[in-house]
Amino acid sequence: MGEKGQTIMMALTAFFFLGMFATFPAGCFSDSNQHPQSKKKSVHLASPNRFGSSVIFPVQGNVYPLGYYFVTLKIGHPPKLYDLDIDSGSDLTWVQCDAPCTGCTKPRNRLYKPNNNVVTYADPVCAAMRYPGNQKAKDPNEQCDYVVTYADHGSSLGVLVKDYFPLRFTNGSIIGPRLAFGCGYDQKYSGPHSPPSTAGVLGLGNGKASIVSQLHTMGLTRDVVGHCLSGRRGGFLFFGDDLVPSSGIIWLPTSRNSPEYHYTSGPAELLFGGKSTGVNGLLVVFDSGSSYTYFNSQAYRATVNLLTKELNGKPLKDAPEDQSLPICWKGTKPFKSVGDVKNYFKPLILSFTHAKNVQLQLAPEAYLIVTKQGNVCLGILNGTEVGLKNLNIIGDISLQDKMVIYDNEKQQIGWTPANCERLPRS
Numbered sequence: 001m002g003e004k005g006q007t008i009m010m011a012l013t014a015f016f017f018l019g020m021f022a023t024f025p026a027g028c029f030s031d032s033n034q035h036p037q038s039k040k041k042s043v044h045l046a047s048p049n050r051f052g053s054s055v056i057f058p059v060q061g062n063v064y065p066l067g068y069y070f071v072t073l074k075i076g077h078p079p080k081l082y083d084l085d086i087d088s089g090s091d092l093t094w095v096q097c098d099a100p101c102t103g104c105t106k107p108r109n110r111l112y113k114p115n116n117n118v119v120t121y122a123d124p125v126c127a128a129m130r131y132p133g134n135q136k137a138k139d140p141n142e143q144c145d146y147v148v149t150y151a152d153h154g155s156s157l158g159v160l161v162k163d164y165f166p167l168r169f170t171n172g173s174i175i176g177p178r179l180a181f182g183c184g185y186d187q188k189y190s191g192p193h194s195p196p197s198t199a200g201v202l203g204l205g206n207g208k209a210s211i212v213s214q215l216h217t218m219g220l221t222r223d224v225v226g227h228c229l230s231g232r233r234g235g236f237l238f239f240g241d242d243l244v245p246s247s248g249i250i251w252l253p254t255s256r257n258s259p260e261y262h263y264t265s266g267p268a269e270l271l272f273g274g275k276s277t278g279v280n281g282l283l284v285v286f287d288s289g290s291s292y293t294y295f296n297s298q299a300y301r302a303t304v305n306l307l308t309k310e311l312n313g314k315p316l317k318d319a320p321e322d323q324s325l326p327i328c329w330k331g332t333k334p335f336k337s338v339g340d341v342k343n344y345f346k347p348l349i350l351s352f353t354h355a356k357n358v359q360l361q362l363a364p365e366a367y368l369i370v371t372k373q374g375n376v377c378l379g380i381l382n383g384t385e386v387g388l389k390n391l392n393i394i395g396d397i398s399l400q401d402k403m404v405i406y407d408n409e410k411q412q413i414g415w416t417p418a419n420c421e422r423l424p425r426s
């Protein structure tokens, strides 16, 4: 704090590159996008009821062309449905709110209507909101205001409220705990990109204000969140640890050095095709709210140089006319999927030097997209350019086709290859 420019960045998330894709209707996938048969495991429920139970949500969305993944949550009594962007880069869940609203994108009848259910400053959930304005001495009976500012400079301002969240647990029980969340009545969306079509954000960060942390405090689930995002589309999300396989997961300790960022780890070394790139000491953030992966300037330059060198003499040419992403290549004829080009690209690896050399493998599928024009583009962007300083963000593109588990009790993050298209039975 105190550093210029670092104000209320309690959240790191959501680089919506929607504007670029806005002309393409979501979900209009061709069958050619189908992944080849893979030997990925499908997920089965482990022993249930180790601690309360779990909740599983189907996930919709994709990295390209939509740019985000979301779940549909029921809130209120009688419940209404809200599409929420899933974001492991922030804590607070909020919905667009009719209070009345500035910057809401949903029609009025789809907004959340507060009903004398405002949370006051005296509530511990309010104290868990770590933004500077909240540290001022306030009348404990006053309403708990919040502001969340995202790394893309978008923001939501509003008031905390409490309402029922009807949830179906894996043990069959349906319970509707009253949870605190943000009623956002002043949203700003940054830059040239059009605002998302979701009604808000589901914060999966490890702070006390998150929905999962509240469920944990009530004794309903473990303080564990996981997601499985399919590279084709959709996937699933879970609260609790029933779905976490007992073996086969790569676990990485997360650090608490950087309070405004969640699920940070490092230092990591960048390898290309199994060989050192000379880039190390990378601080890495896992952020499902970001569509793409961001490297700092040094790692980005090394990656671009090495990829360009590898493509020398291969039938891929620069395609600057494709505006989908900063760097694209075209072939002699349009590509249908990353599978058509993956032989020209080597895997990138982040090797975590502090954790018995735990490695996050980024196969070509984890850093390339094929655009509507049939070109292949680099889904790793220059983070320094968007103001991320030295941080490196692992976004959705690199989290696909893996079960990713954020264990807030043991402060570790884990992953394992998985078939995310099949929703586990509960």
Ligand SMILES: *[C@@H]1O[C@H](CO)[C@@H](O)[C@H](O)[C@H]1NC(C)=O
Residues within 6 Å of the ligand: 051, 052, 053, 054, 169, 171, 172, 173, 175, 219, 220, 221
């Ligand atoms: C199912 O799990 C919920 C949440 O942990 C718990 O409150 C409830 O008592 C459990 N129901 C049964 C029948 O065990």
Ligand SMILES: *[C@@H]1O[C@H](CO)[C@@H](O)[C@H](O)[C@H]1NC(C)=O
Residues within 6 Å of the ligand: 297, 300, 301, 304, 382, 383, 384, 385
């Ligand atoms: C990344 O962005 C920074 C800041 O705009 C710029 O100085 C740097 O040259 C860029 N790196 C590459 C490799 O393009």
